[in-house]
Amino acid sequence: MTDVLDPPVHVEPHDGGHEEHHGPTGILNWLTTTDHKVIGLSYTVTAVIMLVIGGLFAEIIRGQLATPNGTLVSLAQYNELFTMHGSVMIYLFAGPFAFGALANIIVPIQIGAPDMAFPRLNALSYWLYLTGAITMLSGFFTAGGAANFGWVGYAPLSNSLNTPGAGADLWIGGLLLTGFSAIFTGVNLVATIFYLRAPGMTMFRMPIFTWNMLVTAILILLAFPVLTAGLIMLYADRHFGTHIYSVAGGGVPVLWQHIFWFWGHPEVYILALPFFGMVTEIIAVFSRKPVFGYKGMIFATLTIAALSLGVWAHHMFTTGVVLLPFFSIMSLLIAVPTGIKMFNWIGTMWRGQIWFSTAMLMAIGFLFTFLIGGLTGIYLASPPLDFFTHDTYFVVAHFHSVVMALVLAGMAGLYYWGPKITGYLLNEKIGKAQFWFLFIGSQVFTIPLYILGLQGMPRRMAVYPHDPQWKMLNDLSTLGAVLIGLSTVLFVVNVVVSWKKYPAGDNPWDAHTLEWFTTSPPPHHNFYRLPQIRSERPTWDHNHPEHRALHHGEHEPAHENAGAKQ
Amino acid sequence: MKVEAKILLGLGLFFGLMCAVYWNWSLENAGGVMMFAAMLLGFLPGSYYYWWSRRMKQRPEDNPQATQTQGAGVVGAFPGSSIFPFVMGMGAFFVVLALVFGIWLLVPGLGLVVWALLGGTAEGRRGGQH
Structure with missing residues (x-):
């Protein structure tokens, strides 16, 4: 048992208020740790490796499409590559990076908690994620190759008749393991946020990132069990002779699509909301202002999450068996809370003293890129337009704009919170060069794909007709992919160059929230002391008592018994 | 704890309404069943939290004026390592x-x-x- 949140008030270290950790060291420490920061770091490293692997697949895909009759890979290998590119990026990078890596490290510290509520369950989540990733990728080493039915695994293409072999089963198995990992992380995050907040950290004082992670965790709990059930039924169809998704036995193939997208569309927001939260924090800190419309942001997040579970069949408009008006209206409605967020991000920057650090540049890059991805999503919510663009490169361009925006936001998060996690800053010059490569590369990569899609180029094709314009657009997109690849190389170079070179101090950005009150990196169980929490910016209030938040009806800060003066 | 309860109850209410609309309007059952389950996931813990929040003492984390000393003491078991x-x-x-x-x-x-x-x-x- 430990007794950690026991500082006298906020300034004097308390002898019993923390404890030194004397656990195993080295590899045994990594295998046995239950410290949320070490687990989060393991998640970060694994997820970045997955990003590199998924990125390599993307580079090969773009290399193949650089010429109309590309011969870089065979048609069968191409199917495996686009399937595993999507699977690695969605299942093994974006989600785990957001809710496994950064949330794991940051959320407990932002709310003044000593750890996640269930530390051992947290460790189990990581091992399930790692083994799930190994399982899924090991398909490449089987005789029939990796799964090749697209990252959506549509039935009946994914049944044992059309896709025999171990690769597909390993895809299902890997997804089951990572799915349970996500569910356990969701449980842990909800319990941590509901039960382990520091005194005074009321719900409406929590940082927006923590709020977004709470909503993400609830979405995980609503969506992932449905996918797990769907995967078990898919496995049963493949091996136990059931016909749940097979017309031959009286089943319904489109049921898989309903189940998959009931998970799949909330998954878009499970991926996006954490990054929205990161960007909100970063924009406020580097604009030297509180978040504009704090409560509006929270209600927009809740609304997006609720609506996201009622829009799944907009991915299925062309099946002809879905309720078009219902799903179209619900999908269009999501633009409203998303617009509120965009407005509030701009409002936060408005008349702020903007500091164009790498993290801030990445966050602004996110705003531009996400705006393009979001607006093209509104097109796709309209059935007549969706019929025209379904399964074309327009859809690919839309969701790649969104995910490239999330990559920009993720990089912003790494530059912003990296110093808190490691104790060292990254090099800003290399970081800014990385930003320009990533930002320009994202646009050069996606914008030609929109045009190709509107001209009718279908997705998932390894070859295409000899058309000079199509070739030129594909070449441009390939160039964009190369620029994005170079930006990743720059990031790795930056980590190597900056390794333990620029000590960060506790609060290098003069930031607002509680994680910046503790040391960098934080001690075992996170805090030696805690400030009084009287607003959503406790660290700012403590460091700038003259500018701290005023209570309702309060006019003179001197009247307040401020934490800093106790 | 009241805010936490209201979030979950609001979720349940939203999916209850959505489920009713969708079930009556659409021609398939899978979506209705999934939304019904989502409604339960909101109502079951939400109503428990609400019931409990009306009976429990205000927690320091729910008190806007709480001092850190009010949170002193053992907050839980946090094993540092486990194989x-x-x-x-x-x-x-x-x-x-x-x-x-x-x-x-x-x-x-x-x-x-x-x-x-x-x-x-x-x-x-x-x-x-x-």
């Missing part, structure tokens, strides 16, 4: 591999899972390692 999550993870790994490469892999898989369950439970009773 059993790793053992459980490896067990689950073998169980999944058994689905692909052969049922015999269930033997080490379930063995590891049972070991982790027993060992983890015993460790929990001891209060965990720091």
Whole structure:
């Protein structure tokens, strides 16, 4: 048992208020740790490796499409590559990076908690994620190759008749393991946020990132069990002779699509909301202002999450068996809370003293890129337009704009919170060069794909007709992919160059929230002391008592018994 | 705890309404069932939290004027290290591999899972390692 949140008030270290950790060291420490920061770091490293692997697949895909009759890979290998590119990026990078890596490290510290509520369950989540990733990728080493039915695994293409072999089963198995990992992380995050907040950290004082992670965790709990059930039924169809998704036995193939997208569309927001939260924090800190419309942001997040579970069949408009008006209206409605967020991000920057650090540049890059991805999503919510663009490169361009925006936001998060996690800053010059490569590369990569899609180029094709314009657009997109690849190389170079070179101090950005009150990196169980929490910016209030938040009806800060003066 | 309860109850209410509309309007059942389940996930814990929030003393984390001393004391068991999550993870790994490469892999898989369950439970009773 430990007794950690026991500082006298906020300034004097308390002898019993923390404890030194004397656990195993080295590899045994990594295998046995239950410290949320070490687990989060393991998640970060694994997820970045997955990003590199998924990125390599993307580079090969773009290399193949650089010429109309590309011969870089065979048609069968191409199917495996686009399937595993999507699977690695969605299942093994974006989600785990957001809710496994950064949330794991940051959320407990932002709310003044000593750890996640269930530390051992947290460790189990990581091992399930790692083994799930190994399982899924090991398909490449089987005789029939990796799964090749697209990252959506549509039935009946994914049944044992059309896709025999171990690769597909390993895809299902890997997804089951990572799915349970996500569910356990969701449980842990909800319990941590509901039960382990520091005194005074009321719900409406929590940082927006923590709020977004709470909503993400609830979405995980609503969506992932449905996918797990769907995967078990898919496995049963493949091996136990059931016909749940097979017309031959009286089943319904489109049921898989309903189940998959009931998970799949909330998954878009499970991926996006954490990054929205990161960007909100970063924009406020580097604009030297509180978040504009704090409560509006929270209600927009809740609304997006609720609506996201009622829009799944907009991915299925062309099946002809879905309720078009219902799903179209619900999908269009999501633009409203998303617009509120965009407005509030701009409002936060408005008349702020903007500091164009790498993290801030990445966050602004996110705003531009996400705006393009979001607006093209509104097109796709309209059935007549969706019929025209379904399964074309327009859809690919839309969701790649969104995910490239999330990559920009993720990089912003790494530059912003990296110093808190490691104790060292990254090099800003290399970081800014990385930003320009990533930002320009994202646009050069996606914008030609929109045009190709509107001209009718279908997705998932390894070859295409000899058309000079199509070739030129594909070449441009390939160039964009190369620029994005170079930006990743720059990031790795930056980590190597900056390794333990620029000590960060506790609060290098003069930031607002509680994680910046503790040391960098934080001690075992996170805090030696805690400030009084009287607003959503406790660290700012403590460091700038003259500018701290005023209570309702309060006019003179001197009247307040401020934490800093106790 | 009231805010937490209201979020979950609001979620349940939203999905209850959506479920009613969708069930009556659409021609398929899968979506309605999934939204009904989502409604339950909101209402079941939400109503419990609401019931409990009306009976419990205000927690320091719900009190806007709380001082840090009000949160002093033991807040929970936080083991610093444990081998059993790793053992459980490896067990689950073998169980999944058994689905692909052969049922015999269930033997080490379930063995590891049972070991982790027993060992983890015993460790929990001891209060965990720091």
